[in-house]
Amino acid sequence: MITPTHYMLLSAALFMIGVIGVMVRRNIIIIFMSIELILNAVNINLVAFSAQLHHQIGQVFAIFVIAVAAAEAAVGLGIILSFYRNKETVNIDEMNLMRW
């Protein structure tokens, strides 16, 4: 019997893979992909509880999360492109222009 706890464990594991990707990798494109993994983990949780409670509100919120993820990807990749045009790199360690 698959309970919502199973889905929560899967979601937590996916979330942690995303967090480790954000913290360990230096390629900013892969960091953005890790953020997409994190958002997917959240969506799995929402849909699992939507199925458990027999109500579609969780799926509606997952659709909103997907819309925000699409917006975030578009703006973030635009920032990456303009940054690459200026500094010829996608290494996150060299993005220290505004660091105090």
Next chain:
Amino acid sequence: MGQAIAFYTLAAFILGFAIMVVSTRNTVHSVLFLVLNFLFVAALYVLLGADFLAVIQVLVYAGGIVVLYLFVVMLVNLKRAPEAHEDPHRRTTLGFGLGVAVLLELGVIGAYTSTQVPAPVAANAAMPMAGNTEQVGWLLYTSYLIPFEIASMLLLVAMIGAIVLAKREL
């Protein structure tokens, strides 16, 4: 029983492809593993009875966002990968440690809150139709009409912002 087998298979594929996304050296391979990961998450949504969301996942994530990533990876010349040169100030172990700390926090929160699973509530009595897509659409256009319009506004602003950011000169 069949549901358990399907869940464990899909979970293994999802986690395996997620690890490949994070750990592969080649960025193009990483994007392709991300597509596979999204497709298996869509299959998980089908298993959960969220058909409409599975279609949205395939169309928007696997079809739209990932193509955007592929274009950027191919526009950006990565002859020398960022991981190629060593940085003495970089602490990878610290990153793993912080990730494990996040997992522990999640575990503590889960242990304190998930002891009782909420009972299934009755389906929304006011919902006049059956079928997943119809119900989601009904909710989106009645109770959640204002957030829906705000989401469309957000997408418009993000589109304009992406054009402004990526254009060479205005």
